[in-house]
Structure formats: structure tokens, C-alpha cells
Amino acid sequence: MASENRHLLRADHVGSLLRPKRIKKARLQKANGEITPGELRSIENEEITRVVEKQKEIGLQAVTDGEFRRAWWHFDFLEQLDGVIGYEKESGGIQFQQKQTKARAIKVTDRLDFTEHPMVSDFQFLHDIAGSHTAKMTIPSPSMLHFRGEIDKEAYSDPEEFFHDLAQTYKKAIRAFYDAGCRYLQLDDTAWAYLCSGEQREQLKEKGHDPEQLVTWYANTINEAVTDRPDDLELSIHICRGNFRSTWIASGGYEPVAETLFQRLHVDRFFLEYDSDRAGGFEPLRFVNRRDLQIVLGLVTSKFGELENPDDIKRRIDEASRFVDGDQLNLSPQCGFASTEEGNLLTEEEQWAKLSHVVNLAREIWK
Numbered sequence: 001m002a003s004e005n006r007h008l009l010r011a012d013h014v015g016s017l018l019r020p021k022r023i024k025k026a027r028l029q030k031a032n033g034e035i036t037p038g039e040l041r042s043i044e045n046e047e048i049t050r051v052v053e054k055q056k057e058i059g060l061q062a063v064t065d066g067e068f069r070r071a072w073w074h075f076d077f078l079e080q081l082d083g084v085i086g087y088e089k090e091s092g093g094i095q096f097q098q099k100q101t102k103a104r105a106i107k108v109t110d111r112l113d114f115t116e117h118p119m120v121s122d123f124q125f126l127h128d129i130a131g132s133h134t135a136k137m138t139i140p141s142p143s144m145l146h147f148r149g150e151i152d153k154e155a156y157s158d159p160e161e162f163f164h165d166l167a168q169t170y171k172k173a174i175r176a177f178y179d180a181g182c183r184y185l186q187l188d189d190t191a192w193a194y195l196c197s198g199e200q201r202e203q204l205k206e207k208g209h210d211p212e213q214l215v216t217w218y219a220n221t222i223n224e225a226v227t228d229r230p231d232d233l234e235l236s237i238h239i240c241r242g243n244f245r246s247t248w249i250a251s252g253g254y255e256p257v258a259e260t261l262f263q264r265l266h267v268d269r270f271f272l273e274y275d276s277d278r279a280g281g282f283e284p285l286r287f288v289n290r291r292d293l294q295i296v297l298g299l300v301t302s303k304f305g306e307l308e309n310p311d312d313i314k315r316r317i318d319e320a321s322r323f324v325d326g327d328q329l330n331l332s333p334q335c336g337f338a339s340t341e342e343g344n345l346l347t348e349e350e351q352w353a354k355l356s357h358v359v360n361l362a363r364e365i366w367k
Helices: 021-031 037-058 118-130 143-148 159-179 198-206 211-226 255-264 283-287 310-320 348-365
Strands: 082-088 104-113 134-140 149-151 184-189 234-239 269-273 294-300 329-333
Touching: 021 037, 037 118, 037 348, 104 143, 104 159, 118 134, 118 159, 134 159, 143 149, 143 159, 143 184, 143 211, 159 184, 159 211, 198 211, 211 255, 255 283, 294 310, 294 348, 310 329, 310 348, 329 348
Parallel strands: 104 149, 134 184, 184 234, 234 269, 269 294, 294 329
Antiparallel strands: 082 104
């Protein structure tokens, strides 16, 4: 991403897209041994090419592969790190409001590192077909390995040592994606939203965690990971309250972590969920004290197909501009459309209508 254009993505999106039936069928066939991994990848390539062209057609400047090669937004990446394994638990997936995910989990069993990771070549394919558009890569934040993973004490008995190695692992990952052509990298993170929730903070305490210690560890780890990144690499963080089959997990405004997020984290853009009152008001944006920090307001929901009233969106952007300069504001859905392969409860046509709505609104608001 050229430095002079890095802050001109007024209409943006988080990244994941509804999996087409062809992808779902092919993944099932591959799991059953009916097609080869190569045949599955060929189908994925064709479907990714199709949705990249669709993103270009509706006017998005940054394009993603829709996370079509993944089952999960986070586990697929994390379990391919050196020292991490993924496994199926006997029971108990991640609990959302009245819904629960499949019982997948990850565990740190050895020293962390980033060497041969398949998602680098996944990005290279996206980069090759993006053309003049910006190829955006999305990966889970380093916080998520600690927040969602089990850590074997034989691998790491000292938390400080764990977070040090985690930061160095991500530093290598960022360099690998950059060397593959990535100029726009997004870290997806639900931990910060949990730390905004009084209920979730209490649950963390019951599990033996100190929420304020987590704030410090997570902020320091992210900052260390992004230290010395190239100047022309745009780095964003997406803060999410949960997104599975159109349901959610955490509630609470950004106030408890806003100062840390907006004044301490060394990133260029924040994707903030603001599509419901569960996110609170815009007052925490008063902590934004950098003129070069971009705030992407997730005012359009990815959970349902009904289009938002344009006047309501404009009014809310005006409200946000009371706390941060309007030139620093951007628009997007609050999350992706398919954080897991199951996807949210809307149609592909409704998905594209949502994204077109974002583009059209941004063109009108920031003329």
C-alpha cells in the first residue's frame, strides 16, 4: 500500500465472507477422501478469484480471500505455528448466546516459532490476483493464542517467557507476509472485547486470571511484535465481541481499555464494533490522541441482511466526530460475515448488498 494512499480506505471490511456451497461441498469431499488436497485447492482458487473480482466490482479498494481456506478465523492460523497443536475436544465448544461452536481447541506443547506456515502461500495467491487493488491479509492477534489456547507447563512455566517468544514468533510472521507482498495486515482480537465486559472480567478472575495483567501482557506483546515493521505496512486491529451464526458473546463499551488501545498500541487502524448498543457510546474515542490513527466504525451489521438507514449511519458518524476528527473516521461492517465456515444467517446476495451499502455511504459521506 503506497504511503500516500494508506489512509484513504474510507469503505473497508473486516475480511471473512460467506462460504459458497461449492467450497463447503469440496471441503467435505476432501475430508471423506473423495477428492485430493490439490483438487480442493483448485476449487478454492476459483472461488477466491470470483469473490475478489466481486469485491473490486462493488468498489472496495482492499480485497481479501474471504478466509475461504479456513474453518475458523483463528484456530487455522494458530495451530500451524511451531509448538502449537489443534485437536478436537470431547465436548464443549465456545459458548455464544444460545449457540455453541464445534469442540475445537489448541494447545502450546513446545517452544513457539514461525517457520513454514501455509498461509504465506495462501496470501501470495491473493496478492497475485489482487492486481491494482490492495491485498489484505487477516490473522488472529497474538493475544488469541494465550486467550484461547492451553499452555503446557513443560513448554512454558514462566508467562513472561511465553509472551516474549510469542512476540518474536509474530514478528517473524509479519516479516514473512511482508516479504510475500503484504502491505495491509489485520490482527483480529476478541480478548479486548472480553476485557470491556464486567461479566467476562469476573469469569476471567474465576479462572485465575488478573484482567489488568492481561491488558499489560497483551498490549506489550502486540507492540513488541510490530516493532521495526516496515513503514509501508498498514497494520490494523479488529476488536470483536463474538460473531458466530449471527450471535455474540461479550457486551460493554470500550471505556475499560480505551486508553490502552488508542494511546499505547502501535497500530494504524482500529476496526471497532458499533452495530448495537452492546458496544456502548463513542465517548471512549476521546482517548485518540494521534492524528495519524484511523478509526473504522463498524456501524453496519454483518449478522443480518436488512440494510441500515443511511440517515442513521450519517448521524452516528456525526456523533463519533465529536470525539475524534472526521478525517480519521471510516466505515465498515462490525465483523466479517463468516468467522467460522458455518457463516452468519444471511444470504450471499444480502452480504454483497451490505458491502455495497458501505461503499455507497462512504462515497457520499467523504466526498
